[in-house]
Amino acid sequence: MLTLSGVGKRYSTGDRALTDIELILPKGQVMALIGPSGAGKSTLIRCVNRLVEPTQGSIRLEGTELTKLSGHKLRHARRSMGMIFQEYALVDRLTVMENVLSGQLGYVGFWRSFLRRYPQEAVTEAFRLLERVGLSHAIDKRADALSGGQRQRVGIARALLQSPKLLLVDEPTASLDPKTSRQIMRLIRELCAERDLAAIINIHDVALAQQFADRIVGLRAGEIVFDGQPSELTSEMLTTIYGEEDWDTTPEPIDDEAVDDGPEASSYPANMPAMAAGSAR
Template sequence: MLKITDLVKRYGGGDPVLKNLDLTIEGESVVSIIGSSGAGKSTLLRCINRLVEPTSGSIELNGTELTKLRGRNLRAARRKIGMVFQGFNLVDRLTVMENVQSGRLGYISTWAAIMRRYPKEDIRRAYELMERVGIAHYANTRADQLSGGERQRVGVVRALMQNPEILLADEPTASLDPKTSEQIMGLLRDLAGELKLPVLINIHNVTEAKEYTDRIVGMRYGRIIFDDKPASLDQEAMDRIYSGSPHADRSEDLRQAS
């Protein structure tokens, strides 16, 4: 279970990007986060895996308080959090297998990684996952020779090689054509069920969010203002998520403080 309590992220002396945010995700649910640019969606995901340091608040994953971890303990906790990136974040000159095995870097020695001497069990698992997502035949192909959809499938397998307890996806379909986007969203949904894995997806495409996820969280200016099943996301909710203004949000801050 992921439990976020009273999370705040502030850069410098400006207004907080995340404002006392609470969110709980359990089981194998697929949860999408929607909202306009600047709502805080990507910052939220990056606070969870500590790519961005929270200003205050609590982020707990299966009983481990992530915000208090440092050094070796933080690195160990990050192994449990898989991340799929919008820009794929692959090493183009490496093969698909080598990119996939980078998901195991936290588990093998530096020498083994440099020499590319991967454990047999890791190779077996990589082929199993690549076969599942349809890229096993590209195992020895350089990453820069793949299409966008194929590259994103490599990113998904790399994240799953960590044996994560939760999978985060930051705009995983933004760089893809509509058909490939639907394939990737369907893949994430199916893998969540097969692997009993909670998935949290930051996404701009509301249609895909409604079709492929179990729950939608709507954010506006650092706050969650909608949290319900896709069927409940009506026009009124959409207007609240996408038609608000920073000025109105500051007024809400003042009312809460008074």
């Protein structure tokens, strides 16, 4: 579905952020990007949707070469890539519903969006998505009145209103407490399964990546140094990715069934792979 071949990024300062990235992401797979700060995780995600311009290589989404697109064709291609941001990227003075409907900007254009003239089917879908992410009670609340977890749920609903084929998720739990972080990762995982969506999630928390991702890719200094299943991420490999540390000294995993996730949490099968090998924080 998504293929990256020889992708590199060098900034005008001469600093190289990515070197010869080779990745194939099949439909429906949830892939976590891990690695130390400055490893190139955010740059890689932003190269896919061209928020950052790669300096070399090929990026193909369902056969379309994204690096060759510009103008209208690039805007059209971005409809297929829903972006979920670390800092939510909501408009604080707008309501929850208005922020979600802004996910239709790529379809209705700026002026129709500015005048709140959205197709009825988009409004109906926005209501449905807000119910799915547990925010049907907050439709008319301003975004600045929400908690961090609620704001992230708005961002998820907004991305899904684009009807994307791919989710690009940049540090979705960085500003959240541990319980809310688990809820948000579980929700993203469930929604990808329900919609057969592929996702790339840039995340610092290794334990969350191991619990909720199908595949983990480790970056160090802009290069891929690990690509495999969560169960294959050993202490030795964590040392390769992050550097020397006692990765075997970790807290006991939280028993999911012992956690009261509250009325907004969504369920997830209890047989997920166990958390292992610690957090990168």
